Amino acid sequence: MSETTPIITAREMGVVGCRRCTQVWPQGTEICGRCGKRLQLRDHKSLQRVWAWWSVGMLCYIPANMYPMLSTRTLFTVQQDTIVGGAIELFTHGAPFVAMIILFASVVIPLGKFFAIAYLAISVQRRSAASFGQRHLLYEVVEYIGRWSMIDIFVVAILSSLVQLRSLAAIDPGPASLFFALSVIFTMLSAQSFDSRMIWDMQSRDKGEASRGH
Amino acid sequence: MTDRLPPRPLPDLIVCPQCDATYKLARPGHGQRAVCARCHTVLIMPHSKAGIQIIAVSVAIVVLVIAATVFPFLTIKVAGTQNSVSILDAALAFSDGPLIALSLSTAALIIFIPLLRVLLALYVLIPVVLDRMPAKGSRRAFRLSEALRPWSMAEIFAIGCAVALVKITDLADVTFGPAFWMFAILVVLVVAQDNFMCRWTVWKSLDGLRKSEPRK
Ligand SMILES: [Zn+2]
Ligand SMILES: [Zn+2]
Numbered sequence: 001m002s003e004t005t006p007i008i009t010a011r012e013m014g015v016v017g018c019r020r021c022t023q024v025w026p027q028g029t030e031i032c033g034r035c036g037k038r039l040q041l042r043d044h045k046s047l048q049r050v051w052a053w054w055s056v057g058m059l060c061y062i063p064a065n066m067y068p069m070l071s072t073r074t075l076f077t078v079q080q081d082t083i084v085g086g087a088i089e090l091f092t093h094g095a096p097f098v099a100m101i102i103l104f105a106s107v108v109i110p111l112g113k114f115f116a117i118a119y120l121a122i123s124v125q126r127r128s129a130a131s132f133g134q135r136h137l138l139y140e141v142v143e144y145i146g147r148w149s150m151i152d153i154f155v156v157a158i159l160s161s162l163v164q165l166r167s168l169a170a171i172d173p174g175p176a177s178l179f180f181a182l183s184v185i186f187t188m189l190s191a192q193s194f195d196s197r198m199i200w201d202m203q204s205r206d207k208g209e210a211s212r213g214h
Numbered sequence: 215m216t217d218r219l220p221p222r223p224l225p226d227l228i229v230c231p232q233c234d235a236t237y238k239l240a241r242p243g244h245g246q247r248a249v250c251a252r253c254h255t256v257l258i259m260p261h262s263k264a265g266i267q268i269i270a271v272s273v274a275i276v277v278l279v280i281a282a283t284v285f286p287f288l289t290i291k292v293a294g295t296q297n298s299v300s301i302l303d304a305a306l307a308f309s310d311g312p313l314i315a316l317s318l319s320t321a322a323l324i325i326f327i328p329l330l331r332v333l334l335a336l337y338v339l340i341p342v343v344l345d346r347m348p349a350k351g352s353r354r355a356f357r358l359s360e361a362l363r364p365w366s367m368a369e370i371f372a373i374g375c376a377v378a379l380v381k382i383t384d385l386a387d388v389t390f391g392p393a394f395w396m397f398a399i400l401v402v403l404v405v406a407q408d409n410f411m412c413r414w415t416v417w418k419s420l421d422g423l424r425k426s427e428p429r430k
């Protein structure tokens with residue numbers, strides 16, 4: 001990262017910035033006078049909330065993969081598909097591209113998100129091999145991409161409302177849909193609880209140590 | 215309790231909300247952006263005439279949401295039997311037992327939250343663009359609109375539609391109703407409206423409120 005002038009943080013300057021409207025206040029101000037948000041130099045409860053939502057999200061993700069997501073009833077058969085089972089089905093029935101989308105949105109993104117949030121939460125407390133910029137990028141990707149896991153829920157919603165052809169064929173949602181939606185919501189809350197300013201705190205500390213050393 | 219002076223804001227500074235880097239505030243010109251040098255978060259990105267454009271787009275979104283919700287969205291035909299659904303039907307597909315909670319949240323995520331956010335934006339921005347005093351409760355309205363941002367999922371639903379269609383094309387004939395096209399335009403507008411709005415500029419314009427509406 002190219003930095004021409006050294007970065008000074010609000011904490012070092014004795015001010016605190018509002019995280020919602022970016023208005024700057026003297027340290028010690030409790031509530032932002034512009035938008036009403038509580039001002040915190042660092043959100044110390046942040047990690048606790050991150051881990052709490054993370055665990056509930058993880059707990060919901062397990063049944064989301066065990067129970068059927070969809071049950072498809074045709075004239076003679078009833079077929080129940082889990083998330084992965086449905087994707088494999090699609091793959092073998094000549095829609096590999098869609099199968100990839102489903103697998104990506106419902107398996108790769110959620111699992112990747114669990115790992116990424118855990119990594120970020122652990123890395124702010126100890127030194128990490130990844131640079132600050134890389135970790136911040138990871139955080140932004142997690143924040144942005146998390147919502148997209150809802151695709152599978154919407155697919156289930158569309159299919160099960162559309163394919164209701166009395167005796168001919170019907171698609172109904174399975175219990176996994178509820179667990180999966182909850183898991184997505186909880187991991188979104190977990191990522192939102194993370195105070196990304198903590199990623200950069202180690203940099204300020206390093207800088208401080210370096211300047212003291214000389 | 216002693217009568218302390220209320221804290222004074224420091225208007226010459228701006229702090230990056232994502233990484234806490236502090237900068238001397240330099241307002242970029244129209245069409246330019248102020249970006250955090252450390253984490254590359256966009257801090258300010260004013261557009262000329264953004265207000266009017268956002269309002270126009272917002273009105274269009276409101277009309278489209280209502281229309282897209284009511285008209286048939288998709289129709290499926292198999293061997294003479296057919297079924298048409300609206301977006302609301304799709305949202306309310308999870309109807310039995312505990313899944314009803316999922317129905318309500320789906321409806322909220324794809325219809326009501328996007329709609330509410332647009333209405334809130336209109337409420338906040340119309341007085342600002344007309345150079346009037348911001349409407350009462352503007353700051354609370356904008357706050358709510360910002361808090362709801364990650365929960366507005368119309369564009370994700372649109373991709374979900376595409377996936378669902380591919381899943382059933384070999385099972386049945388699917389035809390698009392008028393709502394489908396409305397929804398497609400809607401998604402583009404929602405995303406455009408969101409990327410066009412400079413939060414910093416909006417908050418700045420709500421600043422004038424402080425004198426007329428004392429806090430607490
Ligand atoms: Zn604020
Ligand atoms: Zn930054």
